[in-house]
Amino acid sequence: MKVSYYPGCSLHGTAKEYDQSVRAVSRALGIELKEVDDWSCCGATSAHSTNFKLSIALPARNLIAAEKNALDVMVPCAACFNRFKTAEHHLKADKALKSEVEEIVGGKYHGGIAIRNPIDIIFKDIGLDTLEGKVTKPLAGLKPVSYYGCLLLRPPEICGFDDYENPVILDKILSTLGADTRPWSYKTDCCGGSLTISRTDIVSKMVSKIMSMAREAGANCVVTACPVCMANLDMRASDNVRLPVFYFTELVALALGLQGPDTWFKLHNVDPRPLMKSLALI
Amino acid sequence: MQTFLEQVNEKIDGVPIQRCYHCRKCTAGCPLAFAMEYNPNKIVKMIQMGRRNEVLNSATIWLCASCETCVTRCPNEVDIARMMDALRQMAIETGVAAKEKNILKFHESFLSNIKMFGRINEPTMMVQYKLKSGDLFSDMGMGIDMFLKGKLSLSSPKTKDLGAVKKIFEKTKQA
Ligand code: SF4
Ligand code: SF4
Numbered sequence: 511m512k513v514s515y516y517p518g519c520s521l522h523g524t525a526k527e528y529d530q531s532v533r534a535v536s537r538a539l540g541i542e543l544k545e546v547d548d549w550s551c552c553g554a555t556s557a558h559s560t561n562f563k564l565s566i567a568l569p570a571r572n573l574i575a576a577e578k579n580a581l582d583v584m585v586p587c588a589a590c591f592n593r594f595k596t597a598e599h600h601l602k603a604d605k606a607l608k609s610e611v612e613e614i615v616g617g618k619y620h621g622g623i624a625i626r627n628p629i630d631i632i633f634k635d636i637g638l639d640t641l642e643g644k645v646t647k648p649l650a651g652l653k654p655v656s657y658y659g660c661l662l663l664r665p666p667e668i669c670g671f672d673d674y675e676n677p678v679i680l681d682k683i684l685s686t687l688g689a690d691t692r693p694w695s696y697k698t699d700c701c702g703g704s705l706t707i708s709r710t711d712i713v714s715k716m717v718s719k720i721m722s723m724a725r726e727a728g729a730n731c732v733v734t735a736c737p738v739c740m741a742n743l744d745m746r747a748s749d750n751v752r753l754p755v756f757y758f759t760e761l762v763a764l765a766l767g768l769q770g771p772d773t774w775f776k777l778h779n780v781d782p783r784p785l786m787k788s789l790a791l792i
Numbered sequence: 793m794q795t796f797l798e799q800v801n802e803k804i805d806g807v808p809i810q811r812c813y814h815c816r817k818c819t820a821g822c823p824l825a826f827a828m829e830y831n832p833n834k835i836v837k838m839i840q841m842g843r844r845n846e847v848l849n850s851a852t853i854w855l856c857a858s859c860e861t862c863v864t865r866c867p868n869e870v871d872i873a874r875m876m877d878a879l880r881q882m883a884i885e886t887g888v889a890a891k892e893k894n895i896l897k898f899h900e901s902f903l904s905n906i907k908m909f910g911r912i913n914e915p916t917m918m919v920q921y922k923l924k925s926g927d928l929f930s931d932m933g934m935g936i937d938m939f940l941k942g943k944l945s946l947s948s949p950k951t952k953d954l955g956a957v958k959k960i961f962e963k964t965k966q967a
Contacts, residue, residue: 558858
C-alpha cells in the first residue's frame with residue numbers, strides 16, 4: 511500500500527528514532543511512504559490553547575498539501591494526529607469556517623483522504639497474521655504495558671481510534687511480536703504532556719504515578735506511539751520508578767530482525783540496552 | 793451586554809454549559825485536579841455565577857492539559873476541554889495576566905518558533921522560552937545530553953514556503 515507521510519516536527523528532532531523506525535517498519539511491511547510536500551507544524555497544544563482559528567488553519571495547510579498526493583496520510587505523532595482529526599472535524603462540520611480557513615491558507619480543502627496512525631494501519635491494513643509471519647526474533651521475556659495516552663483516543667467521536675477507556679490494538683500488536691503484554695488500568699491516563707517544560711514539578715508526579723502502576727502490573731517496559739508521552743515518560747519519572755520506554759515501531763523493527771534498534775536505543779534517556787541484553791534480544 | 797456565561801457558551805459553540813448537573817465526573821477523572829485551585833466543575837459553577845475575574849485569573853485554566861477525559865465522560869456532553877481553551881483565549885484577549893505565567897510563555901515561544909521556521913526547531917524554541925521565562929538553567933544537562941546524541945540540531949529543515957505560514961499567523965491574529 512502507499513500512503514502520504516506527515517512526520518511532524520518532533521520526528522525530525524527529539525523523536526528521531528520514531529521517524530527512523532516508522533520508515534524501517536513501513537519498508538518491511540510493504541507500506542510505501544510519500545512525504546507531504548513542504549509540510550509545516552500542526553500548532554499542537556500551544557495553538558489551540560491560545561487561538562482557535564490558528565489551531566485549525568495550521569493543520570489545514572498540511573491536509574490540503576497531503577490531498578495533492580491523493581493518498582491517505584499516515585501521522586505517527588499522536589499529537590499531530592489529534593490536531594489533524596480535530597481540524598478535519600471542524601472543517602467538515604462548519605462551512606463558514608471552512609471557507610474562511612481556505613482563504614487564510616490559500617487552497618481548497620476537499621476532505622477526501624483519511625488521517626491514519628501507524629498502529630491502526632498495521633492492525634487493520636497489514637493485519638496481525640501477516641505481521642506474525644514476518645517475526646524472526648520473538649520478544650520473549652519482554653513484559654510491556656501499552657500506553658496509549660490521550661491524543662489517539664479522545665474525544666472518541668473525533669479520533670475514531672479504538673475503545674477509548676480500554677483500547678487493545680497496540681496490546682495485540684505487541685503480543686503478536688511475542689511479548690508478554692501486561693494488562694493494566696493506566697493505558698489512557700494523561701502524562702501531563704504540554705506542561706513538561708513549564709511545570710515539570712507537576713508532570714513528574716503524574717509520570718511517576720504511571721510508572722509505579724506499570725511496575726505494579728509486572729511490566730519491565732512501557733510502549734507508546736506519542737513523542738510527547740515518550741519525552742515525558744523517559745525523562746520525568748523519579749529515579750526509583752523509571753523503566754525503559756519504547757516507540758512501538760522500535761519493537762516491531764526488533765522483532766522483524768530489521769537494522770536500526772541498537773542505534774535507536776542509544777538515543778533514549780533511560781537506556782533500554784541492559785534490559786534487552788539480559789533478555790538476549792540485542 | 794452579554795453575560796459571562798453567554799460569552800463562554802458562544803466561544804465553545806457546543807452544548808450550553810448550564811446543562812452541567814454537577815455530578816463531578818469530570819473532576820473525578822481530571823488528572824490535573826490535584827494541582828488546580830478550582831476543580832473543573834467548580835469553574836462551570838463560577839461561570840454561571842458570573843465570577844469572571846476569579847475564573848480568568850485562575851491557575852486552573854492554564855493547568856488543564858487538554859487531555860479530553862472530562863468531555864469524553866460527561867453524561868451531558870459538556871465540553872470542559874473546549875471551555876478551558878475558550879477561557880484561556882478570553883484571558884489573553886482581555887489582557888488578564890496568566891496566573892501560570894510560564895505556561896503561557898511556553899505557548900508563546902512555541903508559536904513564535906513556528907512563525908520563524910514553519911516547523912519547531914526544539915533548541916531555538918527552548919532558548920526563546922528560557923529568555924522569556926528567565927528559567928535559564930533547568931533541563932540544561934538534558935539538553936546537552938540530547939545534543940551529544942545528535943537529537944537536537946540547530947539546523948533542522950524549515951518549511952520552504954515560510955510566507956504561507958506567516959500569512960496564517962497574520963490572518964488569524966486577534967485584534
Ligand atoms: S461531568 Fe459534565 S455534568 Fe458532570 S459535573 Fe462535569 S461538566 Fe457537569
Ligand atoms: S481536559 Fe483539562 S479539565 Fe478536562 S480532564 Fe483533562 S486536564 Fe482536566
